[in-house]
Amino acid sequence: MKEDPTLPADARFETRAIHVGQDYRSETGAVIPPIYMTSTFETGNPTGFDYTRSGNPNFRNLQCTLASLENAKHCTVFASGLSAISAILFSLKAGDVILSEQQIYGCTYRIFEKVLRRFGVTIKYANLANSSNYGLIAQLKPALVWLESPTNPLLKILDIKALSAAAHSVGSIVAVDNTFASSLLQQPLDLGADLSLLSTTKYTNGHSDSLGGAVCTNSDEWQEKMIFAQKAIGLQPSPFDAWLISRGAKTEAVRMERHCSNALELAKRLEERKARKGRKSVRSVNYPFLTSHPQYKLAKKQMKAGGGMLLADFGLSYGDTLAFIRRLRLFTQAESLGGIESLVAHPASMTHASIPKETREAAGVTDGLVRFSVGIEHVEDLWEDIDRALAKK
Numbered sequence: 001m002k003e004d005p006t007l008p009a010d011a012r013f014e015t016r017a018i019h020v021g022q023d024y025r026s027e028t029g030a031v032i033p034p035i036y037m038t039s040t041f042e043t044g045n046p047t048g049f050d051y052t053r054s055g056n057p058n059f060r061n062l063q064c065t066l067a068s069l070e071n072a073k074h075c076t077v078f079a080s081g082l083s084a085i086s087a088i089l090f091s092l093k094a095g096d097v098i099l100s101e102q103q104i105y106g107c108t109y110r111i112f113e114k115v116l117r118r119f120g121v122t123i124k125y126a127n128l129a130n131s132s133n134y135g136l137i138a139q140l141k142p143a144l145v146w147l148e149s150p151t152n153p154l155l156k157i158l159d160i161k162a163l164s165a166a167a168h169s170v171g172s173i174v175a176v177d178n179t180f181a182s183s184l185l186q187q188p189l190d191l192g193a194d195l196s197l198l199s200t201t202k203y204t205n206g207h208s209d210s211l212g213g214a215v216c217t218n219s220d221e222w223q224e225k226m227i228f229a230q231k232a233i234g235l236q237p238s239p240f241d242a243w244l245i246s247r248g249a250k251t252e253a254v255r256m257e258r259h260c261s262n263a264l265e266l267a268k269r270l271e272e273r274k275a276r277k278g279r280k281s282v283r284s285v286n287y288p289f290l291t292s293h294p295q296y297k298l299a300k301k302q303m304k305a306g307g308g309m310l311l312a313d314f315g316l317s318y319g320d321t322l323a324f325i326r327r328l329r330l331f332t333q334a335e336s337l338g339g340i341e342s343l344v345a346h347p348a349s350m351t352h353a354s355i356p357k358e359t360r361e362a363a364g365v366t367d368g369l370v371r372f373s374v375g376i377e378h379v380e381d382l383w384e385d386i387d388r389a390l391a392k393k
Contacts, residue, residue, distance in 0.1 A: 013069060013184055014253040021065030021246060024057040033061055035243045054231040058242035063214070065249050066204070069183040071190050072216035076226035077242060078235045081179060081199025082107050084213030087229035088144075088175055088195060091222075094120030096143035099136055101128045101158060103151040103363065105177065106351050128163060129156045129295060137166045147193070148177040149302070153347050153371050154364050155180075155286050155311055157295035160302065164192030173222075179203070179338075184256045185304045189218055202338025203308070205248035206255050210241040255340065255376055259308030262382060263374040264289055269383055270312050281390050283315035283368060309337060310372040314390070318367040321346055327389035330382055331372065342375035342382060 007019055024033050024047075036057045041049040049055055059077050067075035078084045085108055092098070100112065102125040112123045124140060126133040128147065137145060145167045149158040164174045175195040176188035182203040188196040198204055200212035215226050230236050237245075267287035274282035285292070288299035289306030299306065316324060325333055331344035335351060345351060348367050352360045361367075374382065 016068045017252055018250045020068040021061040023061055036239050053234060053236050056239050058239040062242045062246045065246060066214050067216055070196050070216040071187045073218040074223035075214055075216045076230055077237055078213040079237045080211045081201060081213040083235040084197045084215050087215060087226050087235055089116060090229055090233060091225045092121050092143060097122045097140050098144045098146055099124050099140055099142040100146040101148055101151060102126060103154055103156055104148050105152045128158050134166045138170055141170045142172050145172050145174045150180045150288055152180060155288055155309060157288055157299045159298055160188055160191040160193055180307055180309055181303055182256055184253050185307060194219060195222060200245045203256060204252060205245045206338060206340060207248055208339035210244040212237050212241050212245045258376040259374060260305035262379045263308050263310045264306055265379050266374060266383060267310050281314055283313040286311035308374045310374055312370050313366055313368045316368045321368050324389050327392055328385055330377060330385040337373035340376050342377060343373040345371040347371055
């Protein structure tokens with residue numbers, strides 16, 4: 001899927017996002033491919049479709065687009081980000097070991113602990129931002145090394161290239177959840193990963209109106225596994241969702257530029273407020289492209305920009321933090337991310353509510369921690385909203 005003879009070989013991301021994955025239009029001259037809302041196809045059709053669970057023109061178009069954007073040979077699309085995660089994990093077998101970054105998406109952790117362990121898969125967790133833990137790869141020889149970068153929710157940056165090299169030295173497969181970074185800002189396969197997965201619900205689609213997931217790879221073997229999972233387990237998206245995500249991908253670059261510039265500006269202003277004497281309403285600010293971020297140099301090397309996710313700890317109590325969030329007008333309290341609209345989440349009461357307080361605080365998830373998914377609104381309006389909500393505490 002890397003090559004498209006209709007485009008210049010050096011076509012850039014923005015051009016490929018619009019022009020790759022535009023098949024099935026020739027019969028009508030439609031500028032945009034239609035939605036193929038059909039469950040089945042007549043046997044013997046020229047394109048080889050038989051049943052939408054195992055393939056649909058809208059799936060193929062989106063797969064071509066995302067493979068191009070991720071610099072991948074192959075892509076398989078799924079019904080959600082968790083479906084994409086499941087497709088990879090269901091390819092494991094009893095006795096396999098997963099070495100995972102300790103800070104991962106809550107639903108990934110849940111399927112690790114509540115599903116895979118029941119089927120005899122062992123999962124080990126480590127802080128993989130610390131290179132002293134790389135030795136665990138040689139020690140455990142895991143079937144799969146599971147990474148997120150940036151991590152959810154604390155925005156740690158992992159050295160994908162170094163971890164991939166360590167994993168490959170013992171024959172391990174590396175999977176990277178690229179959702180927080182997006183295809184524009186980071187291409188894990190170029191850094192050595194074997195699998196790059198996305199919740200296309202988030203920045204790829206960008207409009208909070210559909211669910212989807214994708215797994216990209218250069219491996220023919222893993223592509224066959226993903227196709228099998230899509231069909232055999234029933235993990236396929238709907239044609240309409242695939243069409244919506246294809247539409248969203250066309251504007252991913254321009255949206256991400258605004259997400260990133262807005263988030264960086266808000267991060268800088270919150271850090272300035274933190275430093276101001278007499279105004280202790282900001283305890284800490286975490287954003288990959290702030291020089292204060294622990295992995296700032298790695299983030300600058302590995303990513304094109306810092307992304308749209310921002311963390312701040314306002315030093316407030318559990319109740320006062322929730323009250324602050326409810327005073328916000330432009331940031332809707334919700335657990336998702338990556339849409340054009342700004343969202344805000346309180347990990348202690350939302351994504352990490354089931355984890356004991358002492359355990360989550362040891363990991364850095366305090367009662368005062370707030371996660372912002374910064375949208376593409378005017379940055380001055382977003383800042384005034386935050387400033388107003390803080391002033392009323």
